[in-house]
């Protein structure tokens with residue numbers, strides 16, 4: 001369902017002064033995932049499912065990535081879609097974001113709990129502000145995931161510190177990004193991330209201006 005996500009990227013959270021919510025069902029990886037999106041000033045860009053999130057889920061499928069039994073942490077989960085899909089595919093998932101997004105993620109996890117239960121365990125949710133509290137988290141992950149989290153240049157050093165910490169034991173990072181020039185995403189991938197990581201562009205979608213990068217700590 002790429003294209004159903006909101007496309008407006010608010011420069012200021014005030015864009016969502018009017019509070020309203022939607023429930024959308026996304027068909028990804030053979031799963032129907034229903035996501036509640038709460039548009040309010042307090043959630044800002046965390047309110048929406050961004051196209052990068054849908055691309056990352058489709059990437060799991062197109063690459064036949066076997067996530068079953070893997071340990072995954074998602075950064076900037078927003079609505080939780082990516083982490084929820086990974087958990088439905090059998091991964092042990094921790095979805096993180098700023099504290100303000102935690103209850104939205106918890107609500108979406110509850111709404112997508114299979115009648116038969118989660119294949120491994122239900123996703124855990126934790127507040128994690130990049131660069132501030134990443135050291136509370138372990139470094140024992142197979143994958144670190146992020147969709148559309150590279151958009152605030154002032155957070156790039158914090159995000160880099162967080163990725164370094166989480167990947168100390170060899171995790172593979174997959175980041176999907178809409179490459180907005182005004183948000184400096186290309187600079188993050190071409191200059192900053194390679195300072196610490198081996199970086200590979202693994203999928204390019206010029207039509208939607210979305211890239212997926214794979215990175216491993218050097």
Ligand SMILES: C[S@@+](CC[C@H](N)C(=O)[O-])C[C@H]1O[C@@H](n2cnc3c(N)ncnc32)[C@H](O)[C@@H]1O
Pocket residue numbers: 045046047048049050051052053075076077078079097098101128129130146147148149152155158
């Ligand atoms: C554009 S949204 C993407 C949400 C979701 N990953 C998606 O693609 O649908 C960016 C996310 O990064 C989170 N974020 C921004 N700055 C952050 C920070 N300093 N620490 C942790 N999360 C942050 C926001 O709260 C938001 O959920």
